[in-house]
Amino acid sequence: AQSVTQLGSHVSVSEGALVLLRCNYSSSVPPYLFWYVQYPNQGLQLLLKYTSAATLVKGINGFEAEFKKSETSFHLTKPSAHMSDAAEYFCAVSVNTNAGKSTFGDGTTLTVKP
Amino acid sequence: EAGVTQSPTHLIKTRGQQATLRCSPISGHTSVYWYQQALGLGLQFLLWYDEGEERNRGNFPPRFSGRQFPNYSSELNVNALELEDSALYLCASSFGYSAGSGANVLTFGAGSRLTVL
Numbered sequence: 001a002q003s004v005t006q007l008g009s010h011v012s013v014s015e016g017a018l019v020l021l022r023c024n025y026s027s028s029v030p031p032y033l034f035w036y037v038q039y040p041n042q043g044l045q046l047l048l049k050y051t052s053a054a055t056l057v058k059g060i061n062g063f064e065a066e067f068k069k070s071e072t073s074f075h076l077t078k079p080s081a082h083m084s085d086a087a088e089y090f091c092a093v094s095v096n097t098n099a100g101k102s103t104f105g106d107g108t109t110l111t112v113k114p
Numbered sequence: 115e116a117g118v119t120q121s122p123t124h125l126i127k128t129r130g131q132q133a134t135l136r137c138s139p140i141s142g143h144t145s146v147y148w149y150q151q152a153l154g155l156g157l158q159f160l161l162w163y164d165e166g167e168e169r170n171r172g173n174f175p176p177r178f179s180g181r182q183f184p185n186y187s188s189e190l191n192v193n194a195l196e197l198e199d200s201a202l203y204l205c206a207s208s209f210g211y212s213a214g215s216g217a218n219v220l221t222f223g224a225g226s227r228l229t230v231l
Contacts (some may be wrong), residue, residue, distance in 0.1 A: 015136045043118070043204055043222030044157075051217040090157065096216035103171045104149075106156035 002027040002093045006105035012048045014113045019063075019078040021108045023091030026072065034102065035065055035075040036091040044090060050074060062084070116140070118223035120205050126229045127195050135190045135226045138206030139165045146184060146188040147208070149218060152201035160203075163188055164211045167168075202227050 007022040025031055032051050036044040048059025055067040065076045074091060091105040119138045127133050139146050148160040159172035163182035175194040186207075192199055206220035 034219070036220075036222075041224070043206075043221070043224045045222070046219050049217070049219060094216045094218075101159055101162060101172075102147075102220060103159070104157040 002031060002095055002103050003095045004091050004093050006089075006091050007014040007107050008108055009106065010109045010111065012111040012113060013081045015083055016080050019076070019081045019085065019092075019110065021076040021078065021089050021110065023065075023105060024072050025074060025091070025093045027093060027095055029055055029095050032094045032096075033065075033067060034094070035059065035063070035074075036090045036092060036104075038088045038090065038107075040087075045069050047076070047089075080112075081112045083112050083114065086110055118205055118207050118221050120223035120226050122226055123224070124227050124229070126231065128169045128194055128215075128231050129197060130225050131195050133192045133195060133199075133228055135203050135205075135228070136187065137189070137205030137207075138187045138221060139151075139205075140210070140221055143207035143221070144210035145208045145218070146186065147206045148184055148188070148190050149206065150174075150201045150226070151204055152198070154202075157204065161190065169211060192228070197230050198231045200228060 003026045004062040005024045006009045048057045050096045052068045058064045063078045088107045088109050090107045092102045094102040121136045145164040147162050149157045162170040166182050180190040182188045202225040204225045206222045208218040
C-alpha cells in the first residue's frame with residue numbers, strides 16, 4: 001500500500017520569501033505524485049504532477065516540485081511567496097495497481113505574512 | 115466546460131437520519147471518487163466508481179454506500195448518521211480505469227458540507 005507524509009501541518013512565510021512544503025511518500029511500485037491546493041470553501045485544484053518523466057516538475061502559479069527517489073520525497077517549492085498563495089496544500093500518491101485510490105497527506109496550511 | 119458539480123452545498127441532519135449527496139462528473143469522465151474531509155483528519159478515501167461499478171472502498175462502515183448511474187453521475191448515501199460524520203464530502207472525477215491510469219488527475223467539486231446535530 002502507498003502512503004504520504006506531509007511534514008508540518010502549518011507553515012508560515014513572509015511575502016516574497018521561499019516557500020517549501022515537504023512531502024515524503026512510501027510505495028512498493030513506481031508512484032505517481034501530485035500536489036493539490038485547496039482555497040477556503042473550494043475543492044482541490046491540481047498544482048502539478050509527476051508521472052515518471054522529468055524529475056523536476058513545474059506547475060501553475062510558479063510552483064515546482066522535485067521527485068527524489070533516493071529520499072522518497074516530492075517537496076513543493078516556490079521562490080517568492082504571494083499573499084494569494086495562502087491556502088491548504090495536499091500531496092497525493094497513486095499507483096497503477098490501485099488506480100483510482102489516490103492517497104492524500106494530511107495537508108499543510110500555508111500562511112503568508114505581509 | 116462545466117466542472118464537477120455537487121449538491122447540496124450544505125446539509126443539516128440529526129443523528130440517526132440518512133443523508134444523500136450527489137455528484138455530476140466532468141463530461142467524458144467515467145470515474146467518480148468520494149472523499150471525506152473531516153476537521154483535522156485530512157482527506158479520507160471513501161469510494162471509487164468506474165463504469166457503474168464500485169472499484170474500491172475505503173475503511174468506512176457499510177452505512178456509507180453509493181452508486182453510479184448510467185450517465186456517470188453518482189450519489190453517496192450515509193445511513194444512521196452519527197455526530198462524527200460531520201464533514202466536507204468531496205467528489206472528484208477522472209478518466210476511466212485503464213493501464214497507466216494511476217497518472218489520472220482528479221478534478222474535484224466544491225464539496226457538500228454535512229452537519230450532524
